[in-house]
Amino acid sequence: MDILSQQKAPIMEALNNYKKMRVVPFDVPGHKRGRGNEELTAFLGENCMTVDVNSMKPLDNLIHPVSVIREAEELAAEAFGAKHAFFMVNGTTSAVQAMVMTACKAGEKIIMPRNVHRSAINALILSGAIPVYVNPGVNNELGIPLGMSVKEVEKTILEHPDAKAILINNPTYYGICSNMQAITDLAHRHGMLVLVDEAHGTHFYFSDDLPASAMSVGADMASVSMHKSGGSLTQSSLLLINNEVSEGYTRQIINLTQTTSGSYLLLSSLDISRKNLALNGKEIFRKVGEMAQYTRDEINKIGGYYAFSEELKNGDTIYDFDTTKLSVHTLELGLAGVEVYDILRDEYDIQIEFGDIGNILAYISVGDRRLDLERLVSALAEIKRRYSQDKSGLFDHEYITPQVVYTPQKAFYAPKETLPINESAGRIASEFVMAYPPGIPIVAPGERITPEILEYIQYCKDKGSFMTGTEDSKIEYINVLKEAEQ
Amino acid sequence: MNLWFVENHSPNVQFSMRVIEHLYTGKSDFQKIDVLQTAEFGRVLTLDGYVMVTEKDEFIYHDMITHVPMATNPRIKKVLVIGAGDGGTIRELTKYDSIEHIDMVEIDEMVVDVCREYLPQTASKLDDPRVHLHFEDGLKFVRSRNDEYDLIIVDSTDPFGPGEGLFTREFYGNCYKALNEEGILVNQHESPFYEEDALGMQRAHKRIIGFFPVCEVYQLHIPTYPSGHWLFGFASKKYDPIKDLDADAWNQLGLQTKYYNTDIHIGSFALPNYVKEQLKDVE
Numbered sequence A: 001m002d003i004l005s006q007q008k009a010p011i012m013e014a015l016n017n018y019k020k021m022r023v024v025p026f027d028v029p030g031h032k033r034g035r036g037n038e039e040l041t042a043f044l045g046e047n048c049m050t051v052d053v054n055s056m057k058p059l060d061n062l063i064h065p066v067s068v069i070r071e072a073e074e075l076a077a078e079a080f081g082a083k084h085a086f087f088m089v090n091g092t093t094s095a096v097q098a099m100v101m102t103a104c105k106a107g108e109k110i111i112m113p114r115n116v117h118r119s120a121i122n123a124l125i126l127s128g129a130i131p132v133y134v135n136p137g138v139n140n141e142l143g144i145p146l147g148m149s150v151k152e153v154e155k156t157i158l159e160h161p162d163a164k165a166i167l168i169n170n171p172t173y174y175g176i177c178s179n180m181q182a183i184t185d186l187a188h189r190h191g192m193l194v195l196v197d198e199a200h201g202t203h204f205y206f207s208d209d210l211p212a213s214a215m216s217v218g219a220d221m222a223s224v225s226m227h228k229s230g231g232s233l234t235q236s237s238l239l240l241i242n243n244e245v246s247e248g249y250t251r252q253i254i255n256l257t258q259t260t261s262g263s264y265l266l267l268s269s270l271d272i273s274r275k276n277l278a279l280n281g282k283e284i285f286r287k288v289g290e291m292a293q294y295t296r297d298e299i300n301k302i303g304g305y306y307a308f309s310e311e312l313k314n315g316d317t318i319y320d321f322d323t324t325k326l327s328v329h330t331l332e333l334g335l336a337g338v339e340v341y342d343i344l345r346d347e348y349d350i351q352i353e354f355g356d357i358g359n360i361l362a363y364i365s366v367g368d369r370r371l372d373l374e375r376l377v378s379a380l381a382e383i384k385r386r387y388s389q390d391k392s393g394l395f396d397h398e399y400i401t402p403q404v405v406y407t408p409q410k411a412f413y414a415p416k417e418t419l420p421i422n423e424s425a426g427r428i429a430s431e432f433v434m435a436y437p438p439g440i441p442i443v444a445p446g447e448r449i450t451p452e453i454l455e456y457i458q459y460c461k462d463k464g465s466f467m468t469g470t471e472d473s474k475i476e477y478i479n480v481l482k483e484a485e486q
Numbered sequence B: 001m002n003l004w005f006v007e008n009h010s011p012n013v014q015f016s017m018r019v020i021e022h023l024y025t026g027k028s029d030f031q032k033i034d035v036l037q038t039a040e041f042g043r044v045l046t047l048d049g050y051v052m053v054t055e056k057d058e059f060i061y062h063d064m065i066t067h068v069p070m071a072t073n074p075r076i077k078k079v080l081v082i083g084a085g086d087g088g089t090i091r092e093l094t095k096y097d098s099i100e101h102i103d104m105v106e107i108d109e110m111v112v113d114v115c116r117e118y119l120p121q122t123a124s125k126l127d128d129p130r131v132h133l134h135f136e137d138g139l140k141f142v143r144s145r146n147d148e149y150d151l152i153i154v155d156s157t158d159p160f161g162p163g164e165g166l167f168t169r170e171f172y173g174n175c176y177k178a179l180n181e182e183g184i185l186v187n188q189h190e191s192p193f194y195e196e197d198a199l200g201m202q203r204a205h206k207r208i209i210g211f212f213p214v215c216e217v218y219q220l221h222i223p224t225y226p227s228g229h230w231l232f233g234f235a236s237k238k239y240d241p242i243k244d245l246d247a248d249a250w251n252q253l254g255l256q257t258k259y260y261n262t263d264i265h266i267g268s269f270a271l272p273n274y275v276k277e278q279l280k281d282v283e
Helices: A011-021 A040-046 A044-049 A070-080 A091-103 A118-125 A150-161 A180-189 A201-206 A249-256 A262-300 A338-348 A370-387 A406-415 A451-462 B058-072 B088-093 B107-117 B138-143 B160-168 B169-178 B193-209 B246-254 B262-267 B275-283
Strands: A084-088 A109-113 A130-134 A163-168 A194-200 A220-224 A237-241 A323-328 A359-363 A414-420 A433-435 A441-443 A477-481 B004-010 B013-027 B032-038 B042-047 B051-055 B078-083 B099-103 B131-134 B150-154 B180-187 B214-221 B230-235
Touching: A011 A044, A011 A070, A011 A084, A040 B193, A070 A084, A070 A237, A070 A262, A084 A091, A084 A249, A084 A262, A084 B275, A091 A118, A091 A220, A091 A237, A091 A249, A109 A150, A118 A130, A118 A406, A130 A414, A150 A180, A163 A180, A163 B180, A180 A194, A180 B051, A201 A262, A249 B051, A262 A323, A262 B180, A323 B138, A338 A359, A338 B169, A370 B138, A370 B160, A441 A451, A451 B180, A477 B169, B004 B042, B013 B107, B032 B107, B042 B107, B051 B058, B058 B088, B058 B150, B058 B180, B058 B214, B058 B230, B058 B246, B058 B262, B078 B088, B078 B138, B078 B160, B088 B150, B099 B138, B099 B169, B138 B160, B138 B169, B150 B169, B160 B169, B160 B193, B169 B180, B180 B193, B193 B214, B193 B230, B214 B275
Parallel strands: A109 A130, A109 A163, A163 A194, A194 A220, B078 B099, B078 B150, B099 B131, B150 B180
Antiparallel strands: A084 A237, A220 A237, A323 A359, A414 A477, A433 A441, B004 B013, B013 B032, B032 B042, B042 B051, B180 B230, B214 B230
16 A cells, blocks of 8 residues: 555545635535525534535536545545546445446345344335345354355255355454455456455445454445444545456446535545545554454443354354454343343443444444543443343344345335235235344344244334334334235 | 633623643643732643643632532541542542542542642642552443442542533442442532533433432532632532531541531532522422
8 A cells, every 4th residue: 555645635635726726616506605594504513515516527526526525535545455446426225226226137146144123125226236145144042143154055056056155244233254365355256256245344444453354355335334444534435446346337337326515525535534444444443343343342341242253253154353343241140132221321431332132332443532432331230230031031143144036126026915914824025124233134124924024023112222124104004015916 | 920810601691710831731631731820810721721730729629529519428437539630539538538539530640640730738648658649531431330438529520621521320320330339529610600511510410310319409609710600519429418418427527628617518419590500490
């Protein structure tokens, strides 16, 4: 990596120059550098408003970058070791969708683990690609889905040699990684593209101690949430491409759904964050890893909680572990993760990333202070003292193997009817049900609803999980395929 | 030379003191530390630009944070003091021969070093053999203690900066756990007067109540603190600060104090209506 060029931030520099030119704006946005919206300017700050500007020659254009955005994208590609990097302003969701739609056309197969984020299955609804699910490994003690076993992947590839691509989570929400190198090599031997959802893996590109990144093992595309561990603004993201993937075609696919008015707040935040990561990333993530480890050790000293880490590695479905993640198993205290999540916020003013059935995840970043880590540990100690109870009666797993009957697109657009969710067992879902976060579908369009799934949904609701996915906002009704369609 | 120290007591109010000499300035891992020689208040310790202790009025703070719980339960033997880097609280506690063990937990060792050198008036008793210094986060220290102390004194800075963790529900809960069944918790409880301080005061109160059966607030006036009107919290598992006060027993000890006496002990728990209302709002 060329440190000298990485010190540049072309979009930021162009915006600074543009401000100095004191151009009179007779273009959008209509707030005209904030003057037309005093309350918003007072709230967000004048600096922010003066760079909320339109695409124009000196500032380039996101839908067809030729100057400063192009240069910033090339610097990002260099920093991440990719052939090209696309700046994305509609979240990693849009990056995942662009990957899937670039790799597969309607009717073509894509292999993926079932514990993908909803954005991947949404991409299938949009594109009409057909998912072939690989069941992830499951850790029964922790009740969480893991990575994909190389053997399972191989079996699936042999059964579906016509699949165009394989999608991998690197890492999962909990920090678990599959054997990226082996799976990538295997897929390439069978002529399949390797797409990687790195929504939680930005930092892998800036450390020698963390799991391998997608680009480092030669994967073809990766969606990287710069706004998570990378420090950019929410909704900004990178799509990386490598090898033979066409830059021009990928750009066309992105432009199918991405805004033509890319926000310069988001774009400049990507540019500045890339610069920071390239120059300081290693030191930043060394510190983050150290803070996560300290907190993990302190939480494990409390007793009852299990803040898990590298000791789980098994050479396959937990090939590697992201030690910057602070995932904590809570069921031994007789508390569901989502209960601990709620108590932390309601009683202790501590907001963590998510709580699900058996675990919580606290997101540690360079912005954390030691005293805040102490607060988290002390609050968990207090929750144990005040709330722990008999653990019988708690649901102990997160993952139910799905029965896929139709493709997501076919099921989503098929003739359907609405049923009370409790009466839907045996029918085929036309929509999602999931707890958000983490946003991994419990049931996805085209899958058969089973009594076990209904029991699990009811349990999540009882424990206070935030449920979403159905047309009915209360998740009391669900759309299923009409009987004749089944 | 016309040199003045200025502190904002609210966004719209300033307090200043004429400075004769800037004796010390330094930056620790946690905060900026300064010692000033002032014309009116003698030596003054400031942290991040906020007055912590002055030689002229420190007796008020240290008398009231120490003698109120000690007179309520004269059998106190084991004490945990959190914060208190200037040593004033320790100085008052060491006046009691009955105290056997004092743990003092201060996050910033540099504050103690600076006070030993520039503020011997308060730091004089830090070498008492009963005093055990621990330089670590108070929240962390108390987490591992169980059923151990007769008294915990939280002599902290404000609820922002390094003292933030000492105004939280998890901290008060951990203190409850660290106290024995006769335990008393006394804490620096901020001021009810200016809006920002009052919010901190209400937050602290809200987070303490619920843990302790006895939960009172008492007042004192400190000329160099914002508005001068200041509060301490008194929470306990057993003792009521007024009903259980044994005034005769305390007076027989014959301790020399400049602010505290057993009449003011009782009087300090009588609160103005506006303070009562603020407390009631969060109860």
